[in-house]
Amino acid sequence: MKSAQQVLQNVFGYHDFRPGQASIVEQVLAGRDSLVLMPTGGGKSLCYQVPAMLLDGLTVVVSPLISLMKDQVDALLRNGVNAAYLNSTLSWEQTQALFGQLIRREIKLLYVSPERLLHGDFLSNFESWQVKLLAIDEAHCISQWGHDFRPEYSALGQIKARFSQLPVIALTATADQTTREDILSRLQLQNPFLYQASFDRPNIRYTVQEKYRPWQQLQDFVKAHHDECGIIYCTSRRRVEELASKLTGQGYSAAAYHARLGLAERQRVQEAFQRDELSIVVATVAFGMGIDKPNVRYVIHYDIPRNIEAYYQETGRGGRDGLPTEAVMFYDPSDAARIRRMIDETSDERQRRVESHKFNAMVAFAEAQTCRRQVLLNYFGDYHAEPCGNCDVCLDPPQRYDGLEDAQKALSCVYRLNQSYGIGYVIEVLRGSLNQRIVEQGHQQLSTHGIGKNRSHDHWMSVLRQLIHLGLLTQNITRGSVLQLTQAARAVLRGDVALELAVPRLDVASKRHKPVTFYDKRLFALLRRLRKQLADEEEVPPFVVFNDASLIEMVQQLPTNERELLNISGVGHKKLERYGQAFLDAIIRYQNNPLSA
Secondary structure, X not given: OOOHHHHHHHOOOOOOOOOOHHHHHHHHHOOOXXXXXXXXXXXXXXXXXXXXXXXXXXXXXXXXXXXXXXXXXXXXXXXXXXXXXXXXXXXXXXXXXXXXXXXXXXXOEEEEXXXXXXXXXXXXXXXXOOEEEEEEOOXXXXXXXXXXXXXXXXXXXXXXXXXXXXXEEEEEOOOOHHHHHHHHHHHOOOOOEEEEOOOOOOOEEEEEEEOOOHHHHHHHHHHHOOOOEEEEEOOOHHHHHHHHHHHHHOOOOEEEEOOOOOHHHXXXXXXXXXXXXXXXXXXXXXXXXXXXXXXXXXXXXXXXOOOHHHHHHHHOOOOOOOOOEEEEEEEOHHHHHHHHHHHHOOOOHHHHHHHHHHHHHHHHHHOOOOOHHHHHHHHOOOOOXXXXXXXXXXXXXXXXXXXXXXXXXXXXXXXXXXXXXXXXXXXXXXXXXXXXXXXXXXXXXXXXXXXXXXXXXXXXXXXXXXXHHOOOEEEEHHHOOEEEEOOOHXXXXXXXXXXXXXXXXXXXXXXXXXXXOOOOHHHHHHHHHHHHHHHHHHOOOHHHHOOHHHHHHHHHHOOOOHHHHHOOOOOXXXXXXXHHHHHHHHHHHHHHOHHHO
C-alpha cells in the first residue's frame, strides 16, 4: 500500500508535509474525528485529499460555493485524481452519469454543498458508495458565534448521529475560542483530534493608513503595483462600481464584483481574474470565498470591515503562494461610528451583541499601537511574544513609555469589578465617574474608583486595548464582552515584570518597505506567458498548471531535466508528464539565448 508521503510526492508534487499536516493525515487514516484550524493557504485541503487517496472508498467534501468546488476539482483532475462535484450546475443527465460512477466506485473525492448533502435521500447512498470520510470545509459557518453563520450548515450535526462510525474532519481558517467550542458541539465530534496551526501569514504585511484622500491614496498604491494583481474591498455596491469605473478610466484592467450583478457577469469577472486576464477586482464581501488564486499581491480595504474574521479571511486571499504581499486598510473613525449605528439598529439582541463585540475588536486592530500582527493573532488565541518587525506599527513605531503603573491600575480595576464589566464601564470607574449605574452598584466605594482620573477616556481606552493585545486581558463574548484577567496578568499586578506601552496617537500611517525576492524577471515573464498559453488551451486558470512560487523556483534552480524539475515544489508526476517538457524546453532555450525572451 502506498504511504501518505508517496501520495504527497507522486500525486501532488510536494516533497514534505507542512507543519501539522502529517499528524492530521495520520489521525484521519486512523479513523479519528478531527478539527483543523489552519490559515488560508496553509494547506488544509491536503489534510483530507491525501487520506482520500489511501482510503478504500469515497471521501465526501462539504463546500459552500460552487466556484470553489469547480476550482478544486479541476486542480485534482490535473493531478490525476478522480474527483467530481455535485451541484445545481449539472444537468439531469450529468447527475445520473455521476451517480453511475459513484456506484462503480470510480470517484475518490466528491464535492457537494450542504444543501445537496442533506437533500432527500442523498445520505442513504453513503453505504453503497462506500463513504469512508466526510470533510467539512469552512466549518465556522456552522457556529452562531462565527462571523459567517449559515443556517444550511447547522443541520450537518445530524450526520454524526446517523453515521456514528464515519470519521469527520472539520476545517476552518477563522475561528476564535468560542466558535471552536461551538463547532465541536454542533458537529457532535467524538474524542476529536484538535490541531491549531499558527494563524500567522508571515508573507503578508499589514498596514493601516489614515483615510484622508482615499481615491488619491488608492491611485498612488495601484500605480506603484501596476504589474501586479490585487483585490480592493468596499462596503457598498455604489462605491465598488465607482472605483472600478475610475480605475478602468485610468487604463487599469479592472472590474466590479458584487451580489447585484447577474450570475453570468460574476462568473465572467471571477474567471477572468483567475486566468490573469484581469489585474484588479473591486468588490464587496460577496467576492472571495470561491477564489483560489495564489498570486494576488495586494488586498486593499477601502473601508473598515465589520469583524476581524472577515478581515483575516479577505487579506488571506493574497499571497497564497507564500510570496510577499501587502494588506492595506484605509481607516476613518467616522466610518466606524456609521457602522456602530447600523449594528445598534439590529433587532436580534444576540446578533447585535456578537456583531458589536466583533466590530469593537476590528476597530481596536485599526487603532492599534502595538504590533499589528500580534493584535490579529492574539484575537484568535495565537499569542506571540515578539513583535513581527514587518507591519506598519513595527516599521514606524509610536513613542513608548513605562506603562507598568497604568497597567496595574487598569488590571486592578477589572479585578475589583469581579471581572464582570466591559471596557466602557471600567474606564468610567477608573476616571471616577459618579453616574447612576456606578452609584447604584456601589462601585464609587471601590479602591480603584478614580485612580485614573488624571488621564483621558481615550488614554484608558488605548491602555486597555493594548493589554488585550498583549494577552493580559480577554473579552468574554458569551458574557457581553466583559473583561477578564489572564494568567499572565498576575506577574504585572505583582510588579515582577517591566511593561512598556505606546503613547496614544491619533493617526495611523505606514512606511512601505517591500521585501526583495531575487530572480530573473525576464525568464519569469517568459514562463508565465507559457503557463497562460497552456492554461488557455486546457481552459483552466493558470495556477492550475503551476503557481507563481513554482515558477520562481524554476527560475532560481534552472532545471534542465525531468529529475531536476521533479525537485521543484508543486511538480508531481502527472504535471511533469503533462507540462514538464514545455517548461524544460523554454528554460533551456532561454539559457542558450537570453535575449530571445
